[in-house]
Amino acid sequence: MTGRLRGNHSALTAIALGLSSVTVVSVGLAMFALIEDGQLAALFAVAAVLLDVFKYLAWPTALQLAGDGRSACAAMMIACALVLAGVSGWATYDRMMSSIIGSRAQQQAVQQQRIADLEQARAADLQLSAQLTAEASSIRAQAEAMRSRGMFTRALELESRALPRIAEQRDQARQRLDATSRELTELRAAAPKAAGLPLELATLLCIGFALALEVVPALILSAVRRQPVQQVAELGKPGPAPRRNRRAIRIISRASAARTVAA
Template sequence: MTAPFRGSHAALTAIALGLSSVTVVSVGLAMFALIEDRQLAALFALAAVLLDVFKYLAWPTALQLAGDGRRACAAMMIACALVLAGVSGWATFDRMMSSIIGSRAQQQAVQQQRIADLEQARAADLQLTAQLAAEVASIRAQAEAMRNRGMVTRALELEDAALPRIADQREQARQRLDTASIELTALRAAAPKAAGLPLELATLLCIGFALALEVVPALILSAVRRKPQEDELGKSAPAARRDRRTLRIISRASAPRTVSVTA
């Protein structure tokens, strides 16, 4: 086998191992989440991981057994691999669907709660702004009444003491209203995760992805393992022919020669 073929087989094997690690982790996490006792959960999760690794190795091994004529063992191994593939596919599908639905629901809940809090804060700031405006009008009316009675100094002191404080409070309320308006606009314009993906399409996507994770690594490992065996068989055949040719030459050379004697 040439170097490019070896490199392609190594790359395919690495891809198969990377894809199979996804289902291995999914099965381990699913088994760990099903059992309450952490020690038993870790034990059965390790067993599930080893079984999932065996599942991928079972396909090329079954092909080799079938090629050697051991069809019963190959059929049993394929049956075990199919059962394990069903369990692994369910675990991968469940993890993906739970993540999609959970993340979408969490985002919507957080977004709705934040919008409600901001609207409540805006209402409070608007009410405060109205109260401050009424307070300014009342202070100005009191100051005007003092001026009418000739208490100009008292009117100025009242306005100097109250109006700057009210102006600061109104400015702070206005800034909070502006910030809340910008955040509300961003929250209402933000689309939830996978907003354009209906639940039925998400289900089909998860099923297809889980199926691909089961089929593709098995096919790659079966093809990569079968190719070196074919190459070895192809190399052994010319060697056997050369050995047989050598034996014929040796047998001919060692055969007794008969010399005809003429009278």
């Protein structure tokens, strides 16, 4: 039973540390985003990380101080933890919200620009195809005029030189038009990131996630820290006196009675 409890405490502690690392990274990134100077940003990021770690350790320590009767110190530590939790929660919310809005805006901008470029290329290919068709018609008309004047060889040479080249260019333009049409269809049908998530719901989601990252690790660490203290206190109490075995008492009393009779 004790081994199972220790395993649960280890698992809960690992979960708390993993969750708290998210806010630690968020606070560090927030310092780098707010401060332009790299050295000052690194200095304040290290300080913010240490304060964020202290924030989670402050809750179980404050509970222990309150149990020892030092209520003033416990209240001050809880106040500091709440202030740091507000700063850390804001940093986590800002990172998440900025990432959601920025990724959506970037995807929409890239998609719109790509659609504009593809439409421009498609218009150019359509124009080229029309020009090639007109050129092929002109060459056929010239060849017919040459044949009407009896220049069959020159008409055949003209068609053999120009018409295969025009046909090849038209095939290439048609292939580009097909590829452009498929890509345009995919881009117009593709939904942006978090398309079904309104801005208000995204805001509530970020706030709830940031709040959970602040509360859950503190609760886990407080519960894990409080449990060993209670176990130690219970182990320090004197246990109940062992009950005497009535059968053993009877055997001892009979043996002593037999010795008395023999004497």
